[in-house]
């Protein structure tokens with residue numbers, strides 16, 4: 324089969340399309356003939372050598388796919404050969420075939436095509452487990468979502484809005500403002516033109532927001548704490564601007580804050596299956612009736628994977644970038 328390999332850590336030019344053996348299913352795995360694969364920022368980090376795959380995971384890039392099941396392991400109960408699904412894979416998504424534990428697969432939502440479905444798993448699993456399961460965002464609360472224009476951001480805005488939260492988001496480019504509002508953001512802050520701390524204080528009458536979803540870190544950390552309300556929760560999912568930060572413990576104590584963070588990829592298949600089951604029950608009905616939809620910015624054939632990574636790293640996109648794998 325054809326697959327995308329990182330020839331050596333570096334820029335998008337190190338991505339090479341190579342021949343690899345087709346995977347066989349383990350006892351609890353299915354093999355998917357990949358139709359499309361989502362591109363995610365962590366793929367760029369893996370390519371650069373700063374986010375190595377966890378032990379046992381494929382070295383081939385790609386964390387999410389859609390496609391048709393072509394083989395199943397002996398103990399597989401949920402799926403059969405021929406089913407069309409989307410899946411959170413542990414690696415190996417940028418390839419014609421990938422093996423994945425059955426519990427990490429979900430049905431294609433009604434009226435959704437395979438390209439849209441390939442754009443769901445990574446951001447929906449990440450946002451659901453961090454914002455709703457860990458930070459416990461509730462109906463009537465408020466949330467500040469940084470990176471609102473990205474794949475994670477566009478999913479987080481829609482989910483938070485759908486579950487009744489007031490949504491604040493930050494974006495770097497003017498073109499993203501209207502789209503984030505359409506997705507459900509109440510207030511969109513252009514962080515290059517406005518100070519997000521000032522806007523949050525003004526808009527909340529000094530109270531602050533209940534939850535912040537942050538992937539920036541660095542100097543955002545101190546400013547995020549300023550924006551949190553009493554009993555606010557900060558959930559950190561990446562550190563684009565730096566991981567080492569200074570914490571004034573008195574701020575945490577005075578506001579009774581909860582600081583948390585997580586990475587999805589190293590979690591066990593059992594944990595990922597639990598998230599999938601919760602998504603199926605709570606979120607898939609909203610995808611089935613069209614209330615939530617992935618935002619697809621651009622698709623590329625697998626042969627243009629280099630261009631897809633260049634686009635992601637330019638941050639010119641709003642929403643998701645998807646690779647078309649099946650010819």
Ligand SMILES: NC(=O)c1ccc[n+]([C@@H]2O[C@H](COP(=O)([O-])OP(=O)(O)OC[C@H]3O[C@@H](n4cnc5c(N)ncnc54)[C@H](OP(=O)(O)O)[C@@H]3O)[C@@H](O)[C@H]2O)c1
Pocket residue numbers: 362363364365445449469470471472473474475476493494495496499538539559560561562563564585586587588635638639640642
């Ligand atoms: N912890 C986890 O389990 C997990 C899982 C998936 C993803 N992630 C992380 O979540 C982040 C978003 O992933 P994604 O796939 O949604 O990527 P993405 O589509 O590229 O979105 C990231 C957005 O962040 C903004 N951004 C980039 N550099 C920035 C900076 N220096 N300061 C402020 N904003 C900046 C950009 O929007 P603007 O140009 O509008 O600023 C960009 O569109 C990544 O850092 C990724 O590693 C974490």
